[in-house]
Amino acid sequence: MRYRSLLLSFLFVGTLAVSACSGSDATPTISLASIKLTTNPNPPILGKIELIITITDVNGQPLDEAEVFVFSSHTEMTSMAMNGKAIAKGSGQYALQTNFPMNGRWKITVQVKKPPLNITESFIVDFK
């Protein structure tokens, strides 16, 4: 009797797991676009540098006509920051000429706005 109820509950859990799996397949993905960040030169150096942001939409197509903002902070120091707006280069690419004054780890947050799209993504970049 006890064995039978154990077996029944096991089967029930198994059924639940299967339905949860097929349910998650139908859920729409949360990420609306992908943001990639590279630097020129790469790997990044101190001084004059270009941040290159490549944005693609859900279908993998270049996302143009977006507003792209960059917020950077030196992770070891609270007061040091570098912010700017990237300029569209076409083909989903946006670039920001900037200058990082100190080496170490910088947290670079990229905000992409193209209503109703408004997403941010953060990157940790290590300046040698």
Ligand SMILES: [Cu+2]
């Ligand atoms: Cu600093």
